[in-house]
Amino acid sequence: MSESLSLFVTRVHRARFSKTGALNDDIIAAALSFADDDEAGQRWSDENSYPGYTSYGSFTDLPVRAPCFTALKKLLDAEAVKFAKVAHFDLNGGKLKLDNLWINILDPGGFHSGHIHPHSVISGTYYAQVPDGAAALKFEDPRLPMMMAAPTRDSDAPEEMRSFIYLAPEPGMMLMWESWLRHEVVRNEADEPRISVSFNYRWD
Ligand SMILES: [Fe+2]
Numbered sequence: 001m002s003e004s005l006s007l008f009v010t011r012v013h014r015a016r017f018s019k020t021g022a023l024n025d026d027i028i029a030a031a032l033s034f035a036d037d038d039e040a041g042q043r044w045s046d047e048n049s050y051p052g053y054t055s056y057g058s059f060t061d062l063p064v065r066a067p068c069f070t071a072l073k074k075l076l077d078a079e080a081v082k083f084a085k086v087a088h089f090d091l092n093g094g095k096l097k098l099d100n101l102w103i104n105i106l107d108p109g110g111f112h113s114g115h116i117h118p119h120s121v122i123s124g125t126y127y128a129q130v131p132d133g134a135a136a137l138k139f140e141d142p143r144l145p146m147m148m149a150a151p152t153r154d155s156d157a158p159e160e161m162r163s164f165i166y167l168a169p170e171p172g173m174m175l176m177w178e179s180w181l182r183h184e185v186v187r188n189e190a191d192e193p194r195i196s197v198s199f200n201y202r203w204d
Contacts, residue, residue: 051110
């Protein structure tokens, strides 16, 4: 008898929240309003070549700036607890706490090249506005730098065996992963901006 074992599994946690129409409308309105008024954020986005607007470099207190972000934090906190269980984190009596929450308005043609989120445990994104053709999120196998002379995978390999995975966002969907997992926002091919809210959790 022989068998193959799945070891060192990488979890990506996906939630599709129901009845998020009003929440998404509020997030979109708040995001567009901040994008108009937040001069520090506009400057940060320009200086860092962000294709659109992000509040990453300006606001650190989004959950108290508008009720929609307070509501979103509540949804995310519950998912972070679930993810910690799924990932079998031993938090040693501590908790995962939302460290930062920021708006992304990704213009048509915009993308965000491969990156990780340092100084965090869990990271992720909630999607509020996803026009047709909007950018997917691409994850890559964290073992790639070790695969020196290894063959590539079959083009029809099952999802868990692939080196690159593209997950298409939908309005009301959240994706959450361990912060060391390298990911990339591929080019937004839609005619409209894609509006999302990203986050980091730390271990306290
Ligand atoms: Fe990211």
